[in-house]
Amino acid sequence: DTGVSQDPRHKITKRGQNVTFRCDPISEHNRLYWYRQTLGQGPEFLTYFQNEAQLEKSRLLSDRFSAERPKGSFSTLEIQRTEQGDSAMYLCASSGQGAENQPQHFGDGTRLSIL
């Protein structure tokens, strides 16, 4: 079990640029979640996938945000035309299917800084 892996760990970019983050879940997990976390707050749910199907995306913060999981394994989160308010930690988590008490396992996150 290598855990949830996110890349990059840090991203610094200028306002208006597009950014893409990658998440590799725990290999046997079929559910994958994206969250955003700002300082002093808990993680805020954005979207989730079961296999390759995106089952909930209404919480994505705007139409500048999109996520994909084309083969049901790794996922990408893209933010287009970044704004300073997008600066945050973006966390990915995965869980297995089955009993409802399956906890979500988090990656170390990608910290995004918009200049």
Add this chain to the structure above:
Amino acid sequence: GQNIDQPTEMTATEGAIVQINCTYQTSGFNGLFWYQQHAGEAPTFLSYNVLDGLEEKGRFSSFLSRSKGYSYLLLKELQMKDSASYLCAVRSSTLTFGKGTMLLVSP
């Protein structure tokens, strides 16, 4: 809507016991989780409650009362490494987190 309340900060002494409370009002309830998060690191799973009562796991215990919309996390024999943020999270259709309680353990 979803509303989860936790104290912002708590302090305690090494070796002591501390109780972190969480109250919630959510539309739907499919369980409550507690996570620990050290600064700059990922949240890590501590405990899960879906039925009323106490779940014990080593130095950590978690309690749930669904009728009161209330949970607490109890940490015993505090160690310096327990200094972290503790997040209460309620699952309905998705997982909603509180803002976290920053616990500082002093010698």
